[in-house]
Amino acid sequence: MTEKKPKSSLRENIEAILIAIIIAMFIRTFIVQAFKIPSGSMLETLQIGDQILVNKFIYGVKIPFTGGKTLIRVKDPQKGDIIVFIYPVDPTKDFIKRVIATGGDTLEIINKKLYVNDKLIKNQPYAIYKSTELIPGNFGPRDNLRKIKVPDNKLFVMGDNRDNSLDSRFWGFVDLKAVRGKALIVYWSWNKDRLVPMWNSVRWNRIGHILR
Template sequence: MKKPEETDAAPKKKGALRENIEAIVVAVILALFIRTFVVQAFKIPSGSMKDTLLIGDHILVNKFIYGVKAPFIKKSIIPIKDPQHDDIIVFEFPEDPSKDFIKRVIGIPGDVIEIRNKKLFVNGSRVQNSHGVYKDPKIYAARAQPRDNLGPVTVPQGKLFVMGDNRDFSYDSRFWGFVDLVAVKGKAFIIYWSWDKENFGVRWSRLGHLLE
C-alpha cells in the first residue's frame, strides 16, 4: 500500500511540467507576434547605407508604424500611415522577394525625381542634406548608367523611390525601379548592436544610436 505522500507527488510534478510547457508556448507565441507585427531585428550586410549604417550594425525595425499587415497576403488590415521622405525602410527586394533591402525613401507617390550630375532634385527642388554621400569623383552619363544622371521620372501611386546613403555604391531605385508599398516591412529606428569584423571588436559608440 502506497503512502499518502507518494500518491500526492505525481500530480504535483505533472502540474509543474504543464506550467513550464504552457509558459514556453506563451513565450513563443508572444515572440512570434512581436516579430510579425511590432518589431524585428535585422543585420546590415553591405555598405550601401554608409555612413548612416555600417556593415555589422544590428538594427531594430518598427513594423507597426506603417500599419498592421496580415501575414502572407501582405495586405494592411489596420492602416496607419505610409512611408515619408527620408524614412529608412526595410523592404522585400523587387528582383528577389526572399531578400530584404534597406534604403532611404527619396520619393513618394506623385513625386518627380531627377538626378543631374549626382545632384538630386525632388519636384524641381535640389535636395541637400547630410545623409547622401558621394565617394567616387567619376560622373557617368545617363546613356552609360543611371547612377549619376536620371529622369525626370514620376513615382507611381502605390510605389516608392529609394536610394542608399552611400550614393555611388548603392544598388537602388536608380537601377531597378520602384518599391511597392505592400513590400515595405517597417522603419529602422535604432542600432542595438554593432560588430566591427575587420577589427574584431564592438563599436560601443554606435549602440543605442537612433537613426534619422
Template sequence: MEEHTEIPEKSVNNESPGPACEQGARRKGIIREYAESIVIAILLALVIRTYLVQAFKIPSGSMEDTLAIGDHLLVNKFIYGTRIPFSGATFLKLRDPHQGDVIVFEYPEDPSKDFIKRIVGAPGDVVEGKGKKVFVNGKPYENPHEVHKEKEVIPKEMNPRDTFGPVTVPPNSYFVMGDNRDRSYDSRFWGFVSRDKIKGLAFIKYWSWDREKFRPRFGNIGRLIN
C-alpha cells in the same frame, strides 16, 4: 449456540505515495511549466515579430555612413499599418511612409531578400539625377547623410548612377536610394518599391559589430536612425 460469521473488511490502502512517486509528480509538473512557458514565449515572439518589431542586420555598405556593416537594427512594423494575414486589410497604422524614412522592404528582383534604403520620392513625385545631384519636383533634395565615395561622374548613357530620369513615382510606390550614393544598388537601377513590399521603418541600432577590428562599436549601440 449462536454462530457469528466474520465478514472480512475490504482492504483500503491509506498509505501516502512514496518519495519516488512524489519526485516523479514534481518533475512532471516542472516539465509542464517549462513547456508552457516556452510555448507562450514562442507565441509572443511570433506575434511581436509579425506585427510589432523585427530585428535586421546590415550586410552591405550601401547605407554608409548612416548604417555600417554589422549594425543590428530594430524595425517598427506597425507604424505604416500591419497587414492582416490572407487579406489586404491593415490595422495599427500611424502614418504613411514619407520622404527621408529609412525603410526595410522586399527586394523587387528577389522577394526572399530584404533591402534597406532611404525614401527619396513619394507617390506622384518627379525624381531626377544630374551629375550626382538629386532633384525632387525640380528642387534639390537635401539629405545631410548623403555621401559620395567616387569622384568620377558616369554619363547617363553608360550608367544611371549619377544621372537619371526624370521619372514620376507611380501611385502606392516609392523611389529609394542608399545614403552611400556611389555604392548603392537602388531605384536608379531596378525601379520603384511598391507599398505592400515595405516591411517597416528602421528606428534604432541595438547592437553593432565591427568584423574587421573584431570588436563592438559601442558608439553605435542605442543610436536612433534618422
C-alpha cells in the same frame, strides 16, 4: 468531488515556453523585428555589422500570407524615412534604403544632383558621394537619371552611400505593400574586421544610436 490534479513541472515549463514563443512571434510579426546590416550601401548612416530594430507597426499591421494586405495603417512612409522592404528583384531578401520620393512626385538626377518635383534637394548630410567620376546617363543611371514620375502607392529609394548602392535607380520602385517597417535604433554593432581582442570588435558608441 474529485480534486483537480496539479500540473507536472514538465508540463508547466512546456506551456511557459510555448506562450513565450507565441508572444515573441507576435511581436516579431506585428510590432518590432531585428535586422542585420550586411553591406555598405547605407554608409555612413549604417555600418556593416550594425544590428537594428525596425518598427513594423508604424506603416500598418500587415496580415501574414495575404500579399501585404494592411489591417491598421498609422501612416505611409515619408521622404527621408529609412525603411526595410522586400527586394523587388528577389523576394527572399530584405533591403534597407532611404525614401527619396513618394507616389506622385517627379524625380531627376543630373550629374549626381538630385531634383524632386523640379527642386534641387540640398541639406542631406547623410548623402555621401565618394567618387568624383561622373557616369553619363547612356552608360548607367547612377549619376544621371532622366525625369520620371513615381506611381501611386510606390516609393523611390536610394542608399546614403550614393556611389555604391543598388537601389531604385537600377531596379525601379518599391511597392508600399513590400515595406516591412521603419528603421528605429542600432541595438548592437559588431566590427568583423576587429575580432581580437573581442571587446574591440564591439562598436560601443553605436549601441543605442537613433536612426534618422
